Amino acid sequence: xxxxxxxxxxxxxxxxxxxxxxxxxxxxxxxxxxxxxxxxxxxxxxxxxxxxxxxxxxxxxxxxxxxxxxxxxxxxxxxxxxxxxxxxxxxxxxxxxxxxxxxxxxxxxxxxxxxxxxxxxxxxxxxxxxxxxxxxxxxxxxxxxxxxxxxxxxxxxxxxxxxxxxxxxxxxxxxxxxxxxxxxxxxxxxxxxxxxxxxxxxxxxxxxxxxxxxxxxxxxxxxxxxxxxxxxxxxxxxxxxxxxxxxxxxxxxxxxxxxxxxxxxxxxxxxxxxxxxxxxxxxxxxxxxxxxxxxxxxxxxxxxxxxxxxxxxxxxxxxxxxxxxxxxxxxxxxxxxxxxxxxxxxxxxxxxxxxxxxxxxxxxxxxxxxxxxxxxxxxxxxxxxxxxxxxxxxxxxxxxxxxxxxxxxxxxxxxxxxxxxxxxxxxxxxxxxxxxxxxxxxxxxxxxxxxxxxxxxxxxxxxxxxxxxxxxxxxxxxxxxxxxxxxxxxxxxxxxxxxxxxxxxxxxxxxxxxxxxxxxxxxxxxxxxxxxxxxxxxxxxxxxxxxxxxxxxxxxxxxxxxxxxxxxxxxxxxxxxxxxxxxxxxxxxxxxxxxxxxxxxxxxxxxxxxxxxxxxxxxxxxxxxxxxxxxxxxxxxxxxxxxxxxxxxxxxxxxxxxxxxxxxxxxxxxxxxxxxxxxxxxxxxxxxxxxxxxxxxxxxxxxxxxxxxxxxxxxxxxxxxxxxxxxxxxxxxxxxxxxxxxxxxxxxxxxxx
Ligand code: MIC
Ligand code: SF4
Numbered sequence: 001x002x003x004x005x006x007x008x009x010x011x012x013x014x015x016x017x018x019x020x021x022x023x024x025x026x027x028x029x030x031x032x033x034x035x036x037x038x039x040x041x042x043x044x045x046x047x048x049x050x051x052x053x054x055x056x057x058x059x060x061x062x063x064x065x066x067x068x069x070x071x072x073x074x075x076x077x078x079x080x081x082x083x084x085x086x087x088x089x090x091x092x093x094x095x096x097x098x099x100x101x102x103x104x105x106x107x108x109x110x111x112x113x114x115x116x117x118x119x120x121x122x123x124x125x126x127x128x129x130x131x132x133x134x135x136x137x138x139x140x141x142x143x144x145x146x147x148x149x150x151x152x153x154x155x156x157x158x159x160x161x162x163x164x165x166x167x168x169x170x171x172x173x174x175x176x177x178x179x180x181x182x183x184x185x186x187x188x189x190x191x192x193x194x195x196x197x198x199x200x201x202x203x204x205x206x207x208x209x210x211x212x213x214x215x216x217x218x219x220x221x222x223x224x225x226x227x228x229x230x231x232x233x234x235x236x237x238x239x240x241x242x243x244x245x246x247x248x249x250x251x252x253x254x255x256x257x258x259x260x261x262x263x264x265x266x267x268x269x270x271x272x273x274x275x276x277x278x279x280x281x282x283x284x285x286x287x288x289x290x291x292x293x294x295x296x297x298x299x300x301x302x303x304x305x306x307x308x309x310x311x312x313x314x315x316x317x318x319x320x321x322x323x324x325x326x327x328x329x330x331x332x333x334x335x336x337x338x339x340x341x342x343x344x345x346x347x348x349x350x351x352x353x354x355x356x357x358x359x360x361x362x363x364x365x366x367x368x369x370x371x372x373x374x375x376x377x378x379x380x381x382x383x384x385x386x387x388x389x390x391x392x393x394x395x396x397x398x399x400x401x402x403x404x405x406x407x408x409x410x411x412x413x414x415x416x417x418x419x420x421x422x423x424x425x426x427x428x429x430x431x432x433x434x435x436x437x438x439x440x441x442x443x444x445x446x447x448x449x450x451x452x453x454x455x456x457x458x459x460x461x462x463x464x465x466x467x468x469x470x471x472x473x474x475x476x477x478x479x480x481x482x483x484x485x486x487x488x489x490x491x492x493x494x495x496x497x498x499x500x501x502x503x504x505x506x507x508x509x510x511x512x513x514x515x516x517x518x519x520x521x522x523x524x525x526x527x528x529x530x531x532x533x534x535x536x537x538x539x540x541x542x543x544x545x546x547x548x549x550x551x552x553x554x555x556x557x558x559x560x561x562x563x564x565x566x567x568x569x570x571x572x573x574x575x576x577x578x579x580x581x582x583x584x585x586x587x588x589x590x591x592x593x594x595x596x597x598x599x600x601x602x603x604x605x606x607x608x609x610x611x612x613x614x615x616x617x618x619x620x621x622x623x624x625x626x627x628x629x630x631x632x633x634x635x636x637x638x639x640x641x642x643x644x645x646x647x648x649x650x651x652x653x654x655x656x657x658x659x660x661x662x663x664x665x666x667x668x669x670x671x672x673x674x675x676x677x678x679x680x681x682x683x684x685x686x687x688x689x690x691x692x693x694x695x696x697x698x699x700x701x702x703x704x705x706x707x708x709x710x711x712x713x714x715x716x717x718x719x720x721x722x723x724x725x726x727x728x729x730x731x732x733x734x735x736x737x738x739x740x741x742x743x744x745x746x747x748x749x750x751x752x753x
Contacts, residue, residue, distance in 0.1 A: 004063075004089050005282050008151050011062060012290045015039040015153060018047070019293050025049055029297035031197055031307055032266050033232040036172045039293070040155040042189035050194040052309065053230055056733050058189035063089050063149060063156040064181050067141040068122060069096035069426075069574070070159035070645055072582030074178030075125045076532075076542050078185055080750050084526060085130035087187030091149070092126050093134040093141035094119055097578055100389065100416075100423035101430040104398075108137045108419045117538050118582055121530065123519065128528040129185075130521045138517025139394025139420040142166070142359035145173075146249050147278045147394055152267040152287050152294045157184060161256040161644045161668060162359050162447065167264035168249025169271055170294055172232065174262045175668055177646035179675035179745050186749060193731075195232045195261045198223075199308035202239025204317030208500040209335075209484055211369070212247030213361060213445065213466035215239075216254040217322035218314060221332025226638040228260030229667060231309070235265050236301050239316040244505040245274035246363035253360045254447045257329040259641060259666055266295030270505075277506045321469050323479070325449045326441075326461035328565070335469070339480040347461050347479060350385075353442040354474025355454075356467045357391025357418070358425040361445035364397055364511075366467040368503030370445075371406045373471035373483075374413050376498055381490040385477020388415035391423045396513040403512055413475075424454045427575025431455040443473045448642065450569045452594065456576070468501035539582040544750065545653055545677050547743040553658050556630040556698040557609045559621055561689075563598035566635050567642035568669060570594035572651055574643075581647065584654050591651040592617040592633070599694045607694055618655070625656035634692050635662035640669025649673045653744075659700075661714070661728060663689060674736045677744040679703075684711055684727035691726065695719040706740070708733050 015035075022038035023030050026049045030038070041047055042058035050057055064086070066074050071092045078086075097118065098111040112119065119136060126133035134144055141158070142165035150156070152170030157163065159181045166173035174192070184190050200219060206212065219233075233255055240248070248265045255263035265271075267287060275284045287294060300307045320334040326347060333341045342349055356362070356370050367390070377384060390410055392398035398420050401407050407417055423429060425446040434455040441461045442454065449462035463479065472483040481488070487495040522528055532539045562570075573590050580587035593604040593616065600614070607613070608620045610627060624631045633652060639662035640648060649672035652660065659679035663686045673680035683689055693716075701713040716724045732740065739745040 005286070007062060007089060008154070008283055009286050011039070011154060012286050015290055015293050022047055029299040029307065031234055031300050032264060032296040033172060033195070033197055033234055035293055036153055036155055039153065052194050052196040055194045056191050057194050058191050059155060061088065061155045061157045061184050061190055063154065064184050065141055065145050065149070065156065065158035065163060066090070066092050066181060067096055067160050068092065068094040068118065069578050069581045070178055071122055072118060072539065073646060073650065074159050074181045075122070076582065077178055077182045077746050078129065079125070079530070080542065080746055081182060081186045082750065083129070083186050086185040088184055090185055091132040091134060092122050093138070093144055094122065094136040095140045095421045096426055096428065098136055098419045098421040098423065099428045099430055100391070100418040103416050104419045111136055115579070117536060121532060121539055121582065124528055125530045127522050128525040128530050130525060132521060133519040135517040135519060137395065137419055137421070139396070140359045140362065140422055142253065143362055143393030143397065146246070147396060151283050152271055153290070157181060157190060159644055161642065162253050164255050164260070164262040165249045165253040165359055167252030167255070167262055168245055169274065170265055170267045172262050172264055175256060175644045177644055177649070177668060177672035177675060179646060180671065182746065182749070193230065195230055196309040197307070198228065198231045198233045198310045198312065199304045200233055200235045201304060201311065201313045202235060202237040202316055203313065204239055204315045205242050206239070206316045206319070209321045209468065210316065210319045211466035211468060212243055212250045214319055214322045215314060215316070216251045217324045217332055217464065218319060219312065220254065220258050220324060220330040221322065222312060223258045224330045225257060225328060225641055226259050226664065228255060228258035231260050233260045233263040234296065234308070235263065236296065239314070240265055241268045241270070243270065244365050245270040246365050249363070250360055254329070257447055259638065261667060267291055273506060277511060321466060323443070323463050323465045323469065325463035327449060327451050329447060329449055329464055335482050335484065338482065342480045348439055348441040349479050350441060351443055351473050351477050351479055352440045353387050353389065354470045355389045355424050355442065355444035355446070356470050357393070357423065358446035359393065360447045361467050362391060362393030362397065364400060364507055365503055365505045366445065367392065367397065367401050367406050369501040370467040370471045371409050372501045372503050373468055373475065373498060375409055377475045378412060380496040381492060382475060382488060382496065383491055384413055384475040386474040388413060388474055389418055389424065390415055391418045392420045395420050395515070395517050396511050399513045400507050400511050404507060404509070426578065427453055427456060428578065429455050434460070441479050443470050443479065445470050450567050450642065453569055472498060537583060537586060538579060540584055542584065544747050545743040547747065548741050550704070552700045552703045553630050554699045556632050556658060557624055558692065558694065558696045558698065559624070559631040559633050559657060560592055560595060560606045560617055561598040561634040561692050562592070562595040562636060563601070564596055564636055566595045566639050568640055568645050568648040569642055571640065571648040572645055584650055587647055588651040588654050589618045591621065591655060609695055621655045621657065630656060630658045632659045632661060632698055633657055634689065635660060636689070637663045639665050641666040644668045646672040646676065649676045649678060653678050670731070674732060674739060675745040677740055677742065679740065681712060681728040681730050684729050688726045691724045692716060693718050706737055708737070
């Protein structure tokens with residue numbers, strides 16, 4: 001579990017000189033994000049003044065973290081890179097593959113049996129290549145990273161979009177697809193378009209019912225799911241320093257929901273307290289020596305409008321609790337407006353379930369504040385009206401809250417304590433009756449609430465709110481309950497009211513754990529056998545994708561024109577499909593099954609142009625593949641938002657889709673498409689989306705001249721023989737064009753170029 005204090009000291013040793021030089025070059029005070037980025041330039045990258053949102057820059061991350069559902073594909077790719085061990089400290093975390101049903105003990109045993117093959121593979125491949133392995137039940141990747149590995153001023157990447165959680169400890173932590181992680185694990189640089197910067201100034205102080213969660217729910221409401229694209233969000237101000245480190249983690253975590261590259265906070269006392277409580281006093285000692293480099297320059301905080309591309313100010317003293325949803329995390333409703341909004345939109349008022357957990361909100365502080373509401377309910381004699389489930393963030397948290405009586409208090413209210421894992425947050429929830437598809441409401445402290453995400457039921461209206469609000473709403477059983485103003489009837493019919501939640505930021509008796517669930521890798525793994533059975537349905541060794549044949553793509557069919565929201569959950573659904581994350585051909589059977597076909601407004605029903613019949617998207621695409629006919633996918637705004645899962649890019653690649661043409665992309669998905677040798681294009685004129693018809697055949701006219709900054713011309717031939725020429729933009733630079741030509745980025749690594 002060693003947290004690499006030597007590596008951290010090395011980062012701090014070189015940081016001052018690099019940052020001072022950058023400040024000189026740039027010629028003005030620097031923000032925190034700029035300091036961390038300039039301190040992590042890849043050796044040989046010239047330190048110049050980079051243009052935000054324009055220059056691609058090579059960086060040297062300090063760490064890599066992978067979770068089980070994405071690690072399988074990442075490590076299957078890494079096995080092709082021909083390396084003896086990982087070049088930077090890397091960990092793998094088993095958290096996504098555990099189904100929540102009856103409670104931790106039984107559920108974990110079931111997962112260990114059902115996914116044995118996958119866990120064994122991940123354990124052996126980690127052992128083989130020098131990767132730290134966190135066993136099933138050890139906790140959720142981002143809580144474990146915060147507790148053990150994150151450090152102020154560091155740069156890390158992780159194969160999960162919520163890697164950004166580590167910003168709570170003053171890092172720049174960025175979610176990427178597996179192929180990006182493979183580059184860094186192989187000792188190569190990692191490329192990122194120099195981000196623009198959004199400043200969020202927090203004034204005042206959280207109080208009463210408001211929690212850190214409300215800050216990000218409010219920011220999501222302001223910026224929307226695409227407002228943070230290409231940006232790092234930097235939080236500062238008295239409101240920032242006055243909140244806990246795990247609270248900062250919550251805010252950074254959900255930065256993924258606004259599409260932000262990452263979010264971060266300057267080094268402060270809350271981080272010192274957290275590092276010390278988690279056994280890392282030596283990181284505090286080292287960080288204190290360079291503390292000036294771990295926050296922005298004072299001038300930036302004094303005149304933020306001069307240094308950020310966009311500035312938001314939130315007064316925490318006036319902030320209300322928010323309840324965001326349903327179906328999208330940026331639809332924010334302050335608690336005082338919920339009665340009106342719920343009635344207006346016909347949202348089911350009755351709350352069926354309250355779920356507390358996920359990487360976003362499963363810290364000790366979260367659990368302790370939520371249980372303060374539960375304890376009040378017991379004292380006031382209220383039987384909760386909804387069911388309750390919790391997922392502690394890590395075994396260390398679980399063990400400590402058990403010791404401190406928090407679990408017992410939850411259980412007294414009939415709460416199910418699920419495994420320290422993602423559980424319902426990623427559809428790993430065997431919810432009774434979900435298959436009936438009834439319209440219903442649940443409230444949770446997670447980050448995402450896309451349709452079908454938690455229980456597979458498209459009619460479940462999931463609302464995101466803070467853990468303490470989840471507790472209050474679930475106990476009252478009503479979505480429109482406002483604990484600040486409303487009374488409740490207790491079991492004796494008396495009117496009672498909750499007092500605001502309270503709790504400990506950190507356990508007063510310290511954290512404790514018996515077995516954290518960590519397995520250190522073999523000192524020399526070269527003799528470790530990594531086994532993948534050829535007839536496995538869960539794991540499949542990868543075959544390299546075919547290189548580009550150098551010709552224009554012609555005669556391509558339109559596979560689907562997706563309408564509206566098309567997240568990675570729509571492109572490659574999670575839940576039951578998670579079990580195929582290591583088997584590309586099997587998981588390809590979920591390709592785009594959640595996307596809405598713009599021509600018939602149905603999901604998973606597209607016209608097979610060869611037969612004229614409607615059929616499931618993967619089946620139609622397999623028919624095109626069998627006939628050797630290329631195809632393209634068309635999409636709407638912010639296509640591929642949400643997760644880092646590269647399956648959403650690999651599945652179409654595997655099944656023969658050549659290009660994805662959309663109004664706009666989410667960052668990670670766009671990179672994933674490029675890495676896998678696909679063409680990710682955007683409409684030069686968004687209105688051209690409307691010109692695309694169901695029976696179109698597409699010809700590329702100038703792919704042979706594919707070059708950075710040069711538009712590509714596509715000819716859409718309609719059924720009646722008429723044609724539309726559509727101009728498309730792309731963001732490929734020279735090396736990314738090489739990936740396309742080679743068939744994938746990995747093909748290039750494998751040839752050693
Ligand atoms: C998610 O929250 O959607 C996930 C599951 O953690 C994903 C990663 C994955 O698809 O495995 C993410 O956010 O990147
Ligand atoms: Fe797991 Fe949910 Fe966090 Fe994704 S968002 S890492 S599924 S807990």
